[in-house]
Amino acid sequence: MTNKTGIVLVGLNGAGKSTLAKYAAEKLAFDLLEVEDYWFEKQHDYQNPRKASEASQLMMEAIARAPKGFIIGGNVSSLSKELVPSLSLIVYVDVAKEIRVQRVIQRDKKRYGSLEKGTDLYHSRQDFLTFVQSRTPDTILSWMESTNIPMLTIDGTNTLEQNTRIIQQRLLSL
Template sequence: MGKKIYLSLFNPTKDPKKMKIVIFGAAGAGTSTLAKAFARENGYEHLEADHYYWLKTEHPYENKRDPTERNHQFLADLNSYDKVVVAGSVFNWTPVMPDQFQLAVFLWLPTDIRMQRLILREKQRYGTLLETDPWLKKENAAFITWASRYDEPDFRGRSHNQHQQWIGKLKIPVLEITGDISIAERLQRMQEKVHNMRS
């Protein structure tokens, strides 16, 4: 018999003690950076979608977690906290996912700026392993190619079109932050949005 997951559909927008936020966008758009900063400044719990999507293996991002197990673990953790900010694209994991949040934040950067930052991040993360580990070198090259196609209109992976379709279906407020602006300004816009929602 499968595990039961009890979900709360209560919308706590007006409750200062309760708020669940999801930040999503292309790889390299800065979702994790913003989520960490917002959580730190506002006393929120920070969850990373990748932590649930991928199994822990010797080579990172190699094996996906079983979707049922992934959803159970994620929703259990999400509902363990009153104030949570999630970094990652989770809306397509299960039909009930959009009902778990009170605010969605969408980040977009021009492709050239985003890819420069993403390539630099990968070099800082893996260092010389990108050249000395054949498996990692191959997988990283494939990842960079995949990430670079986000804004292509006919791309079927995680894409700008897909995210815009999600936004169009959401029944919660969506804050869209576009362009190359500082983390401080992004953070300020998020904080202002949350404040206005509770006013």
């Protein structure tokens, strides 16, 4: 364990991990580490991910540079086990499937605009939406339990301020 605080926000697609991570990192004066920034050299280039070992190495370097602490937004279970000792708290962001699916649809509209049916991007996003709808938290929860790191489950429909306060209170009790 390092002397700095390391938090990872995990959950299913559309739970609000990234949004909460950005807000909480600012309020706590921690470095923000977005998992997608380490997996993909180009933003949203989902067809060309880095190897897990490379993504892990890049994230470990960022953790080493974080002066006070860091918040990771996104699931790290497929990254290196070397990350685990850097973590002080795992926060599972829980949100009902219907809300998560709507959030993903809204995010896609904001990111891509109107998708024309029949295009590769349209089919890719529809495939992703099907994945989001069928995904369960089993793998994430299993990983969390295997780490022996303190855990916290929060309601992703709470306000960012409420959830940040809950995280702060949990950190104080560690």
